[in-house]
Amino acid sequence: MVRNSHPEHGLTDLLLLSSPKDIVRDTLITLYLQKFAVLIVYVDDIVLSGDDQAEINQLKQRMGNELEIKDLGNLKYFLGMEVARSKEGISVSQRKYTLDLLTEIGMLGCRPADTPIEFNCKLGNFDDQVPVDKEQYQRLVGKLIYLSHTRPDISFAVSAVSQFMQAPYEEHMEAVKRILRYLKTTPNKGLMFRKTNKKAIEAYTDSDWAGSVVDRKSTSSYCTFVWGNLVTWRILSDLHQGCETPLKLFCDNKSAISIANNPVQHDRTKRVEIDRHFIKERLDSGSICIPYIPSSQQIADVLTKGLLRPNFDFCVSKLGLIDIYVPT
The missing domain is CATH 3.30.420.10 (Ribonuclease H-like superfamily/Ribonuclease H)
Structure with a gap:
């Protein structure tokens, strides 16, 4: 975490510390030295990782010389994503984000669904459909898009409902609720990155x-x-x-x-x-x-x-x- 006590130092100042072949893309800073280090930056939150602890410690020290930072230890929570380590590997999930979403829209006690979208479902626009609140629809779909970053099982369903953001109808809202009912069944699901040779x-x-x-x-x-x-x-x-x-x-x-x-x-x-x-x-x-x-x-x-x-x-x-x- 970067404190805001030194606004005169911008993140671009840190980039001068890197070698010419380093890669900088928006919020991702990658340092290719003898060792590997990567920083993921979002406002004042930074995730630092690499393959050598000495290199990581040196990079933290160099950052601390320029900015007031707080080391929160091993990554556990970042932008709604929960990270956990075990003997099997590293898992990434959004359980709290999912439950908060269901609570916010009053669907925590809804009837669960086995899949996020019905078999062979084809969504479209038809003249006899009833329109729904566009702002609410867009807000829900936006939250589901973010959730799909760690939930590939809902990616297709979210992609389908996101095609009707400008003119949503009841059929589309029902499809959104189907995704939420599936999340009610599977709030604990997350990606496991296993150790393997x-x-x-x-x-x-x-x-x-x-x-x-x-x-x-x-x-x-x-x-x-x-x-x-x-x-x-x-x-x-x-x-x-x-x-x-x-x-x-x-x-x-x-x-x-x-x-x-x-x-x-x-x-x-x-x-x-x-x-x-x-x-x-x-x-x-x-x-x-x-x-x-x-x-x-x-x-x-x-x-x-x-x-x-x-x-x-x-x-x-x-x-x-x-x-x-x-x-x-």
């Missing part, structure tokens, strides 16, 4: 076909695992982590896999020629491979469509979401 990168991709009833656009999704834990490509790039084996892009469409691996171009595939060649180059270089996976095991399905509970529970478990507060 598995040095592999795996990705799952999925897409529906013109699934939107409004504009007939398709919904595409992917989820990426590094060392068995759910991450994003942006984080992977910033951390400069390599991979000992080709990146596995699991796909449940055999035709798409055949097109990607086929060196012969056909008239029927000329519309995707540029994208196909980009993928083919990656396949030829050995940086990726595209193994087939049955649709029943396609984890990315949970990010593109509403699923029945058995399929939904399977995907959620594979994403690394667990009940943080269940004794192990």
